[in-house]
Amino acid sequence: MQPIELLAVVSDPHCGSTVGLMTPTYETLKGQTISQSPVQKWLWGCYQDAVGFVRDVKGESPLALVINGDCIEGIHHGTKEVISPEVGDHKQLAIDCLSPLAELATKRFMISGTECHTGASEISIATSLGCERNPDFPAPKDGKKDNDGAYIFDRLALDIKGVRLVARHHMPTSVRRNLSATQLSIQLGEEQLEAVNNGEPMPRVLLMAHRHRTGHFMDDNGMSVVTGAWQALTRHGHKVVSAARCKPSVFILDWRGKKTGELPHVHYRTYRAPSQSAIAL
Helix, strand or coil, rough: CCCCEEEEEEEECCEEECCCCCCCECCCCCCEEEEECHHHHHHHHHHHHHHHHHHHHCCCCCCCCEEEECCCCCCCCCCCCEECCHHHHHHHHHHHHHHHHHHHHHEEECCCCCCHHHCCHHHHHHHCCCCCCCCCCCCCCCCCCCCCCHCCEEEEEEEEEEEEEECCCCCCCCHHHHCCCHHHHHHHHHHHHHHHEEEEEEEECEEEEECCCCEEEECCCEEECCCCCEEEHHHHHHHHCCCCCCCCCEEEEEECCCCCCCCEEEEEECCCCCCCCCCCC
């Protein structure tokens, strides 16, 4: 079997949000057909391009896919910005949206997102997409079926071509763009120190999400990546980061042609948000 030397990562589609990733139409569990809003049309066009980008970089090589949390918007904090009050619709929409990427991958891994958004919903999404089992989850006994919770990770560790990679959803946020890279280096350093202090292999690659802003940091000892969200600003976003723009992204880490222990080549695609219209007076 050909070893996997390619890993794609995507996060934060927030399916079910009125400004999150959505297929051109979706039929709810109650049979109502919903169509995309203008911003969702733009997001879907970018996403189709991203899937094609992954397909082109992949070629005939086997690929692993990390879905790094917040697959759904969920019902939280009294929000009205949802396509349906039924979480089951959010889950099914996430499966519909993520399936084209999942189908490109030989192995798929699901990371838990933020509970106020997802609850336990990502467990069933991971099962539907055929995600890999968490080896630290207790094995089923007495011939019983494996618990679906075994197919999701709070924290994922992978070894790829002699490099330890850690993926987790959460990281600190920053309102100020000029400080946005700081946490990428801080979090990488903390991961490395904690691993060494516990006698574990030192991670050289850290994948994060959550803060909705694309970023990539690299030094002589490792690299960290944070993927952008497939969601435009909600009303909450306009309150806390009102100057921000929606810039979704997908990353591919490529060890093909690299020596064992070397950091990967990074391919990524990020999308510039549509410009706001100005009114001439």
